[in-house]
Amino acid sequence: MRSRRNKRRRKNTAITVVTILVLASVLGAVLYLFQTPVVTISPKLRYAIGETVSLFDLVTEVKYGTLKNENAVFESQKAGTQQVTVQIENRLGQIREETFVLEFYDDVPPTIEAPEGLTVMKGDKPDLLQGVTAQDDNGASCAVSLSGDYDTSVPGSYPLTFSASDSSGNVATRTFTLTVLALPFDDNGKLVEGTYTTRKGFSLEVKGGIAYVDGHLIANKSYPLPKTHTSNWMSPETSKAYQKMASAAAAAGHNLNVKSAYRSWYDQDWIFRDYCRRDGVENAETYSARPGHSEHQTGLAMDLVASGTQESKQPRQAAALAWLNENAYKYGFILRYPENKTNETGYIFESWHYRYVGEELASILYNNGDWITMEDYFGIDSVYRGY
Ligand SMILES: [Zn+2]
DSSP states (O other), X not given: OHHHHHHHHHHHHHHHHHHHHHHHHHHHHHHHHHOOOEEEEOSOOEEETTOOOBHHHHEEEEESSEESSTTOBOOOSSOEEEEXXXXXXXXXXOEEEEXXXXXXXXXXXXXXXXXXXXXXXXXXXXXXXXXXXXXXXXXXXXXXXXXXXXXXTSOEEEEEEEEEEOTTOOEEEEEEEEEEEOOSBOTTSOBOOEEEEOTTSOEEEEETTEEEETTEEEOSSSSOOOTTOOOOSSOHHHHHHHHHHHHHHHHTTOOEEEEEOOOOHHHHHHHHHHHHHHHOHHHHHHHSOOXXXXXXXXXXXXXXXXXXXXXXXXXXXXXXXXXXXXXXXXXXXXXXXXXTOHHHHSSOOEEEEEEEOOXXXXXXXXXXXXXXXXXXHHTOOOOOOOO
């Protein structure tokens, strides 16, 4: 009896153990299959714009499941935040989503392209923002503003600042110096004695009512000569240089004649009035100077022609002027009013008008036949300021 009971008890115990084991494994399997996946997100969720970031970089660990969209790559060209969704698949193939915020930041200010400074003359109205640009590191262009006070009617040096900010608020600044130079004129356009600087940095001296730039006498629409200024037909230096040039021209088959060299203030007054009567003031102004403004009053300028018979005059003249155009600079003469330089000289093209400036400056202004004007080279203008 006893042994039977014992036997049954042992059997019951075995069944219980097996049952427990089966239940445990079923439970284990169920737990295993239904276990919630765990995703660990990287603590670094801020990146500089332009960096390539994939989900792989943002998820440091996945437990009890697999990442589904691990190859996702994010738009990184614009600064700002974006929602990132991670898809995790558990062991049963069920997909769960988890979201977090990824941020791209821009801490690089834009780059400003601007000159370091600008020199203008008193009264100029420069557009200081012209040609000044700013570009952000992502290639977008940014607006540029200028701060600081300046007054172009008062000569002086003005420190100014360009600024530009990008869409993330990064600000770039650049310093800029505006230099306003004094003009050698008073409000009536009359020359004021003294030493000045031209907009191209040359020294301009007004002495005895005459302006000299870098030592060269200037007579144009801006810079007049006193009524009392007289000269020989040609100044001694001009005459000497001209003789040399005329000999060389003759050797090349061109007989030069001086049609007009020095003219007094009064001669010019008469000539200019005559032209005005004939062509009207507006036309006369394009080729003839008001008295006091003619280069002929300096004794350094001359109108040249080629001598010849009536029939041969035209081609001879053209050939002589062509020779002068190519050779005059070697003797210190410049073509004073070149073609297409009216806005600089104030006068139309005069193929016959030459001015003595010395060989050094003449070679520079000759510029291999592409004449530079005195106005452009020295940085001066030729406009009437008063009469
Ligand atoms: Zn002339």
